[in-house]
Amino acid sequence: MRSSLIGKIEKARRYAQEPGRVTLSSLAADFHGENAEHKVSYAEGKWSCTCSFFGQWQTCSHVMALQEMFRPALSKEALASFPEE
Ligand SMILES: [Zn+2]
Numbered sequence: 599m600r601s602s603l604i605g606k607i608e609k610a611r612r613y614a615q616e617p618g619r620v621t622l623s624s625l626a627a628d629f630h631g632e633n634a635e636h637k638v639s640y641a642e643g644k645w646s647c648t649c650s651f652f653g654q655w656q657t658c659s660h661v662m663a664l665q666e667m668f669r670p671a672l673s674k675e676a677l678a679s680f681p682e683e
Contacts, residue, residue, distance in 0.1 A: 617670040617671055618670060620671050621671060621672070621673050622640070622668060622671045622672055622673075622676070624639070624640060624641040624642075625638075625639060625640040625641075625664065625668065626638075626639040626640075626641075627639070627664060629647075629660045629663075629664075631649070631659075631660060634649070636648050636649045636660050638660045638661060638664055640664075640672075640676055643675050643676075645657065645661045645676075647660050647661055665677055
């Protein structure tokens, strides 16, 4: 393997230990809920989810779960509706 590529792999491993370097600007996910499948996304500063709860509250357990899962890589705005914020 070329030495320059080995250097990149080592750097990538170091970066992977520093999640604060990455902020997700958008996100799209298929969420396997207890009763149904939902499409959850985050784009241009807004979350959305296809579940009926989200339509009324602009947040839901699916959004909250993703906020918790990806917390280190989400901006303050993306975490704004997180209950602990
Ligand atoms: Zn939902």
